[in-house]
Amino acid sequence: MLDLGTNFTGWDWAIVVIYLVATVVIGLYANRYITDMSDYIVAGRSLKSSIGIATMLGSEIGLVTVMYAAQKGFTGGFAAFHIGLVAGLAALLVGLTGLFVVPLRRLGVMTIPEFYERRFGRGVRILGGTILALTGILNMGVFLKAGAIFLTGLTGLSDPNAVNIVMTVLILIVLVYTTLGGMMSVVITDYIQFVILSIGLLLTCGLAVNHLGWSSIVESVKTIHGEAGFNPLHGEGFGIAYILQMALTAGIVSCAVWPTAVMRACAAKDVGVVKRLYIWSSIGFMTRFIIPQFLGICALAYFLKVPEAAVLFTDEGDVVNNADLTLQAMPIFLSQILPVGLIGIIGAGMLAAFMSTHDSYLLCWASVLVEDVVNPMAGEKLSQKTRILLARVFILLIGAFLLIWSLWYPLSQDLWDYLAVTAAIYFTGAIALLVGGLYWSCASTVGAYAALITGGLAVLALKPVQQLLRIDPDSLGFAIKGEHVVLGTTVLALVLMLAGSVLFPDLEKESSDG
Amino acid sequence: MDNWLMFWQFLLIAAVLMFAVLAIVVAIGGYKDLRALFQSVDAQHEADKGPDA
Numbered sequence: 001m002l003d004l005g006t007n008f009t010g011w012d013w014a015i016v017v018i019y020l021v022a023t024v025v026i027g028l029y030a031n032r033y034i035t036d037m038s039d040y041i042v043a044g045r046s047l048k049s050s051i052g053i054a055t056m057l058g059s060e061i062g063l064v065t066v067m068y069a070a071q072k073g074f075t076g077g078f079a080a081f082h083i084g085l086v087a088g089l090a091a092l093l094v095g096l097t098g099l100f101v102v103p104l105r106r107l108g109v110m111t112i113p114e115f116y117e118r119r120f121g122r123g124v125r126i127l128g129g130t131i132l133a134l135t136g137i138l139n140m141g142v143f144l145k146a147g148a149i150f151l152t153g154l155t156g157l158s159d160p161n162a163v164n165i166v167m168t169v170l171i172l173i174v175l176v177y178t179t180l181g182g183m184m185s186v187v188i189t190d191y192i193q194f195v196i197l198s199i200g201l202l203l204t205c206g207l208a209v210n211h212l213g214w215s216s217i218v219e220s221v222k223t224i225h226g227e228a229g230f231n232p233l234h235g236e237g238f239g240i241a242y243i244l245q246m247a248l249t250a251g252i253v254s255c256a257v258w259p260t261a262v263m264r265a266c267a268a269k270d271v272g273v274v275k276r277l278y279i280w281s282s283i284g285f286m287t288r289f290i291i292p293q294f295l296g297i298c299a300l301a302y303f304l305k306v307p308e309a310a311v312l313f314t315d316e317g318d319v320v321n322n323a324d325l326t327l328q329a330m331p332i333f334l335s336q337i338l339p340v341g342l343i344g345i346i347g348a349g350m351l352a353a354f355m356s357t358h359d360s361y362l363l364c365w366a367s368v369l370v371e372d373v374v375n376p377m378a379g380e381k382l383s384q385k386t387r388i389l390l391a392r393v394f395i396l397l398i399g400a401f402l403l404i405w406s407l408w409y410p411l412s413q414d415l416w417d418y419l420a421v422t423a424a425i426y427f428t429g430a431i432a433l434l435v436g437g438l439y440w441s442c443a444s445t446v447g448a449y450a451a452l453i454t455g456g457l458a459v460l461a462l463k464p465v466q467q468l469l470r471i472d473p474d475s476l477g478f479a480i481k482g483e484h485v486v487l488g489t490t491v492l493a494l495v496l497m498l499a500g501s502v503l504f505p506d507l508e509k510e511s512s513d514g
Numbered sequence: 515m516d517n518w519l520m521f522w523q524f525l526l527i528a529a530v531l532m533f534a535v536l537a538i539v540v541a542i543g544g545y546k547d548l549r550a551l552f553q554s555v556d557a558q559h560e561a562d563k564g565p566d567a
Binding site for chain 1: 526534
C-alpha cells in the first residue's frame, strides 16, 4: 500500500456522513410509493427522458467503473480512450436503431429472461435467469473490494479493520434503502448522485490539468508507454482483438444487453423515450470511461515525479504489473491534489456512486431470481406481496454474500478482466438469444438452450481456471488471451443458436411448415 | 503518434464539454421529471383504489 498522507480531514468526513444520512432518509421516504412489483422494479413505468438518463448514468458511472477506467488510463495511456469512444458510438447506434431495447420495450417485459419465456418457453427463462443472476452476483462480488481500495487511498484510512467496518456500514445502508424503496429510491438517489459526481469529476479534471500542466501529462505518457500509449492498434499496446472485444463488451453489451441498463429501457414511458435515453446517454457511456481514464493518466504524470511512488514503476521504466497497486494510483493522486471540502464532496460523490451501483445491481439480481426463477418454478402463482417480500429477502442474502466474498476473495488479476469474464458467461449466450429471438423467426428453443450453455466457456479466460485445466501460458507455451476467449465464445453461441434452430426447429413452426 | 495525440486531445475536450452540458440539462430536467413521477405514481395508486376508496 502506497502511503503519502492525504488532504482528507474531519470536515470531509462530516460531508460524507451528512450525505449518507440523507440517502437513508430518502430511501425510507420512497417506501410509501411502493404497492406492487411494477412500482418496486420499474417505478411504475413512469420514467421520462431526463430522469431516465440521470438514473441510467447514475448507475452506470459507478465507483468501480471510475476505478478500473482510471487503472486503464494509468496502465494504457491515451490509447485507452478508444474504450470510451467505441462505448459511446455503440450507445448512439442503439439509440438511433433501437437495437434490442426498442423491441424489448414494445413487448412490455420487465427483464430479459421474461423475454426468453415469451419467445422460447419457461425452461429457457428459468435456465437463463439462473445463469444471469449467478454470474451477475459473482460479477459484483469484487465491488466492495474496489470500494475499499478507493476509500483507503482517498482518506488515508489504512487500518484494515476500520476499512472493513466502513464497507460493512455502506453495504448495510444500501440494503436498507434498496430493500424498502426499490426502484423509486434507486431513481431518486441515482439522480442526486449523478449531479454530485458530475460536478466533482469535472472540477477534478480542471484541477488536475492546472496542477500538472498538459505538456507534462503528455510527456509522461510518452516516457512510460511510448507510441503504444497513443495508438490503440499498436502491437505492444491494446491491439485489434482487444478493441473488438471493447466494442462488444464496453459497447453493445454494456448499454443494450446488460440487464441494469435494459431495465432502464423497460422503465421508460414509451419507445420514443427509450431512443432519446440512449442517444443522450451515449455521451455518458463515452465520458464514463474517458474522464476517469484521464485522471489515471494524470496520476501517472504525478507519480512519475514522486520518489516515494517508485513502487508503481519497474526498473525498466514501465508501469508495475500489480493490479492492487495500480488501482490505488487514482484515489491516492486525488488525496494529494484536492483541497479540503472538495475532497469531501468527491469522496461523498464517489461513495454515492458506489452505493447507487450496488442498489441497482441488488435490485436487478433479486428481481431476476424472483421473477425469472422462483415465480416461474411456482407456476406464476406467487402474490405481489410474496414477490416483493422474496425480492427483499434475496437482496439481503446477496448483500451478505457480497460482504463475505469481497472482503475474503484475493483479487489476483486486473479488475476489468475479472468483470469482463464473469459478465461474458451471461452475455455471450444472451446476445445469441436476443439476436435470434428478436430478429429471426426461425430461432428455436433448442438453439436457445445450446447458446445459453455455451456461455459457460467464457470461464476459460480466467487465469485461475486456466491454471487448473493446465491451459495457462506455462503449460501451453503461449497465452490464451481473454479477448480471444470472449469473442470466440460469442461467435460459437451464435453458431449454435443457428445450428440448433435449423436442426431442431420448434414443433409449432415445423407443423405449420408441414 | 502526434496525429493520435491530436485526436485524443480533441476527443477529451469534446467529452468534457458534452458531459458538462449533459449534466446541466439532466440536473434541471431530472428535477422536473421527479416531481412529475411522484404525481404520476400517486395518481396511479388513486386510480387503482377505485371510486369506493
